[in-house]
Amino acid sequence: MAGVRLPVRRDSGTDAVAVLGPARVDARTKTLTKRLKPGDVAIIDHEDLDRVSAEALVTCRPVAIINAARSSTGRYPNLGPGIVVDSGIPLIDAAGAEVMKIPEGHQVGVSADGGVLVDGAVVATGTTMTPEAVEHAMDEARAGLAVQIEAFAGNTMSYLREERDLLLNGVGLPELRTSMDGLPVLIVVRGYHYREDLQTLRSFIRDQRPILIGVDGGADALREAGYKPDLIVGDMDSVSDETLRCGAEIVVHAYRDGRAPGLARVKELGVEDPVVFPATGTSEDIAMLLADESGANLIVAVGTHVTLIEFLDKGRAGMASTFLTRLRVGSKLVDAKGVSQLYRSTISxxxxxxxxxxxxxxxxxxxxxxxxxxxxxxxxxxxxxxxxxxxxxxxx
Known part of the structure; x- marks a missing residue:
């Protein structure tokens, strides 16, 4: 029973409309969206809900989203809450850790005043986000951007100290079987507008035949668009088994100390000779560094981070590495939208x-x-x- 509206008694004795649906519970939003279906109630624990996660949730069309954490802490003007509210899906904010204990698949009711009900009893209460509440939170967050920029500068220097040999001299980059010397490279991240960008780049991909690199779920995005990735880079937590078995070369992103949680999964799938690359930055960043060091003459980015807000969406640990990596790659890097506007298909x-x-x-x-x-x-x-x-x- 999904998407059902029921009358629920308030303490005041009046009736409030509730949305009822089966609970889908996961602290990792990107993991939850893999099994979230229309009519479900999504229960997440996602502080500062970012744009990509919000768009993924909205695409699944749940009847309601319950966030145990604050969807906007005021750290920066994150776009996620506004995307959910504008879609018409009720967003219950800051409901508390108790909602994460609701059993998977159990029927959950959401009242209009922010109550979370299980078996007719209120187990938690949050704040129902409205367009006005979202706008107020964004105004407060914009006022605090200066603090985040200072933190960004400090984190940038810290990352540069840790990875200066890798950034400046390419020390530690692994040898790959996939040749990119003198060739264009297309790097796909399942991020902002990746579907639209891949669609506009069809003529470029057909004519130029670039090396296709999928970053984690970006490899699935390539296959959904009808392409086979040549290289898959990431910690392997959001790419499907079928894509990992497609024959692409695999680069497992490991922690700086060498731990690679995704390596065990790759080996269990029978993938031959996976490459392990320990690095502090994000998987998106090391894909760009690999393409640059391998001699690519052009790097086209799909779904990657460009603006200040997008950098902040990645969190402090990710935004410095992305910023410095873009400086390192330099003029080779072109955003997909720029390519689609400048490129004109040739007729054979x-x-x-x-x-x-x-x-x-x-x-x-x-x-x-x-x-x-x-x-x-x-x-x-x-x-x-x-x-x-x-x-x-x-x-x-």
Missing amino acids: ARALVLLVLAGLIALVVAMIATPGGSAALQLLGARWDDLWAWLRGLFQ
Whole structure:
């Protein structure tokens, strides 16, 4: 029973409308969206709900979203809460840790005043986010951006100290079987507008045949668009088993101390010779570094982070590495939208020949179908017979 609205008694004795649906509970939002279905109630524990996670939740069309944490702490103006509220899905904010104990699949009710009900009893109470509440939170967050920029600067220097050999000299980058020397490379992250960007790049991919690199779930995005990734980079927590078995070279992103939780999964799937790459930055960053160091002449990014708000969406640990990696790669890196606006597809000779043949066939069919066209064809046939007879006479 999903998406059902029931009357629920308030303490005041009046009735409040509730949304009822089966609970889907997971502290990791990107893991939850893999099994979330329309009509479910999504229960998450996601502080500062980011844009990508919010869009993934909205796409699944749950009847309500309950967040144990604060969807916007005021640290920066994150876009996630606004996306959920604008979609019309009720968002119950700061409901507390108790909601994470609700059994998976259990029927959960959500009242209009922010109550979370199990078996008719209120087990937690949060705040129902409204457009006005979201706008107020965004105004407060914008006022505190200066603090985040200072933190960003400090974190940037810390990352540079830890990874200066990797960033400046490429020390520690592994050898790959996939050759990229002198070739264009397309790096796909399942982030902002990745579906639209892949669609606009179809002619570029067809004509230029770039090396395709999927970053974790970005490899699934490539396959959904009809492509086979050449290289998969990531900690392997959000890419499907089928994609890992597709024959692409695998680079497992490990912690700086060498621990690689995703390596065991890759080996269990029977993938041959996976490469382990210990690095402090994000998987998106090491994909760019690998392409740059391997001699790629152009790096096109799909779904990656570009603006300050997008950097902040990654959290303090990720935004410094992304910023410095983009400085390291330099002019090779181009955003997908820039490529789609500047690139013009070329027409091959084969396509031109086929186009001319199609035109001739259409012309002949049109002539046969009309009386005037038939007469013209008969006259043309007679002239051809005369020409053929004349040629035969020359050789006889």
